[in-house]
Amino acid sequence: MKLSALLPIIGNASVAEHAADPDITGIASLHDALPGDLSFLANPKYTRQVETTRASAVFVPNDYAGAAPETCVLVRVDSPDKAFAAAVPHFTLPPIQRKPGIHPTAVVGENVTLGEGVYIGPYAVIGDGATLGARVIVEAHVVVGEECVLGDDVHLYPMVSIRERCRLGKRVTIHNGTVIGADGYGYATSVTPQGIRIEKIPQLGIVEIEDDVEIGANTTIDRARFGATRIGHDTKIDNLVQIGHNVRTGPCCGIVSQVGIAGSTHLGTGVMLWGKVGVAGHLTIADGVEVLANAGVPGDLRTPGQYIGSPAVPKREALRIFHMPRAVENLKEEVTKLKAQIKELQDRLNKEPDA
Amino acid sequence: MKLSALLPIIGNASVAEHAADPDITGIASLHDALPGDLSFLANPKYTRQVETTRASAVFVPNDYAGAAPETCVLVRVDSPDKAFAAAVPHFTLPPIQRKPGIHPTAVVGENVTLGEGVYIGPYAVIGDGATLGARVIVEAHVVVGEECVLGDDVHLYPMVSIRERCRLGKRVTIHNGTVIGADGYGYATSVTPQGIRIEKIPQLGIVEIEDDVEIGANTTIDRARFGATRIGHDTKIDNLVQIGHNVRTGPCCGIVSQVGIAGSTHLGTGVMLWGKVGVAGHLTIADGVEVLANAGVPGDLRTPGQYIGSPAVPKREALRIFHMPRAVENLKEEVTKLKAQIKELQDRLNKEPDA
């Protein structure tokens, strides 16, 4: 495909006059590109890679001021990321499509309601009384519990399991191995003359997931002790995340891989938790809070902004902590100087009487 | 259901004379309750929510001294948590019950011993030579390996997989997606003239889980290199926990979500590891140790009590570390003062000769 044929697809783009019009045969990152490949510069960290790339063409920001090899045509665009995303499907295989139908090995329970165009894959198990909306895709080896409700266009990848009575909104996508609605961790522990006594607190609520939520692989979202654990619409959750019983997230939250949120904590709108963040239970996290990777949150965060560290503090305070080793070194040096000065004063005073 | 009809169920409770006797139609937290709902105050953090709740009745501790809206009846009880737990089943659907029987799609191997009242769900696979005790529930899509032994009343949720020869005691419950008995991470690495050489150490032991253990979803417990990885009776393990080969836990331990315990570490009785705690390998953790969330444990903990931080230290020491930024600020101020005082002394001494 000629570069010139590709440009109309990506919208507002400009190419230097007299530039070559190479054949584009593939896509790759700046570092990996070979002749024939199209690449892009979205992250300024990679700017210097443009200068040495072997790509035949690179999407760069309109204000890109750097150079490029002679073999590489620079295409100036408003958003290199979006332009590249528009070009990618022309050089990759499309995702697998599922045709409506129920595989003969699927076990569909009694009183199940199926919308039009539903796909149910090999060995999927749909519990009694479940409801699947239109165009729902339930892939191989998915287990949907009794009386679950799945909205239109839900897509469950293989090995997903959903316990009884949970409710998923429209266009919810859940990746392989994720578990929705297992019992939360809830026990009443007491110390008796006979030893430690641990009783299970029944977990009788459900999980409710609103529209347009996507959840990654091998994540776990626990059912509520009573009522519902709730994930707000448009929230995106990554792999291996733990969400405890009775947690609620607002809409449009981002919850990155290996985050853990303990029971009954509430996230506001647009909260962003980066990789491995841990949040204690029964907390309130305000709209617009962003917690950076690896942080631990032991208390409410009531003001929007960036937090960092364990225990998490506003980023500005954290920088002070990170610079503390330097501050302590400086103090040591100052104290050493002061000691010398005092010694000198003492010596002078001790001499004075003799003077 | 009238509140007065509910009270006998929950035992020792007192209501103010002349209080109303509302119809209770549901249950909810203080914050979410609507008229008709019953709620409870167990965590003092939520005390102020009683004053504004819309619940029709609230269980409070006997010594509760606060107010409540006119529309809300306060019910004084010994344990609001337990009273509420006793009331919840009257307003929620019961958990799904499995009737004994073997689904026609289940694959049961040769020489399998099944106790009375066993349930085996769709597509479950039971390996040759396995033994299942009375009333064992093996849900859809569970894989039980060859020669495994499951005690009476074991309950395995969908997608659980147990590798060959592992042994589970009575009343062990394991939630969806958990893996028992995969190979531990064990390699012999050497550097040779040809490069790094990595050889697998065979993992030929098993996992033994004692009575009354509950394990959450998507957790992994590795088989021993030889002998057994062992989980003590009444220990409760949450979701996404990693337990390495040859680990042993005492009875009555609590291991919360995303904890990782490296190989050959031994936990005593009643050890509590909160969310995301990491414990290095070959360590001894004493009876009654409690490690707070997010901590990392690089060495033995031989004294009971609370530990915190990474590397974990006794809580009291940790507070000193957390207060260090303040201490450094104080030192800076003191050093500044000392400098001024020394300057003044120097000035005075320098003048003296002239005096």
Added chain:
Amino acid sequence: MKLSALLPIIGNASVAEHAADPDITGIASLHDALPGDLSFLANPKYTRQVETTRASAVFVPNDYAGAAPETCVLVRVDSPDKAFAAAVPHFTLPPIQRKPGIHPTAVVGENVTLGEGVYIGPYAVIGDGATLGARVIVEAHVVVGEECVLGDDVHLYPMVSIRERCRLGKRVTIHNGTVIGADGYGYATSVTPQGIRIEKIPQLGIVEIEDDVEIGANTTIDRARFGATRIGHDTKIDNLVQIGHNVRTGPCCGIVSQVGIAGSTHLGTGVMLWGKVGVAGHLTIADGVEVLANAGVPGDLRTPGQYIGSPAVPKREALRIFHMPRAVENLKEEVTKLKAQIKELQDRLNKEPDA
């Protein structure tokens, strides 16, 4: 089995003259051993356990200088660890062997290519167009996506799922519940007058795993946005690990349990990441870097060696940070002394005029 009969199996070993020749009936750690057991001393931490062990024989290093009970024969060997590993199979059951064949319940798609000696277990699902090399073992309940390619001697344990078009080299082993090729976490977020707008970035690449890689249980490795997420040959990955889209690891890396590596990060050769390490996205980690447990890596690590802490720093620097509380205490004491000395100087100067 007589000890003397066992020794030829383990190679270069020496036993004191006139030592007894006990019957060996089992194997155990020094701490757990009973009479009849063989044990070994590999980790010097356990040296004192040799003195009190009840084992009938113990493999010790050639230079072992300690004592042992009279009931215990010390066997001096070059590597107690290797000698013990050679002895273990004589006292444990062998791993389960799968005989070639396709279980009648397996669903094998159209245009699937199967090498000789393949085993496909109950309820496994092989997608259209997939290729399985010779002697591949696909256990019960595995789902292999469309057009995947599995090299000779690949072994997939139950519940593994591999999304479409991913490629595994020869002798790749993957344990239960692991997900290869789920979509990475990739969204374009913008704030519009109508609120936060979150669009999914299609994830159209694959995962490529080179020869001799082993991957633990419930781990997730995301498919690339475009191109491939790549795991280098001989790399060993533990349980519950997250590897983001477009990550690349060199050969011979070790990635221990609960590690998370964010998107587009590249690891060199022989990189070792211990338990729970988090690595941010778009980073370069040099050959021979070792990051100790629990650390967080926010930036490139360009020099081989050990790193520790969050943010991770070279181990030497970290020790300074760990010792900071001590340093601050010392400074406090010094400042207190200086204050006293200045006070004394001031007093003397104040008196002088009167002298």
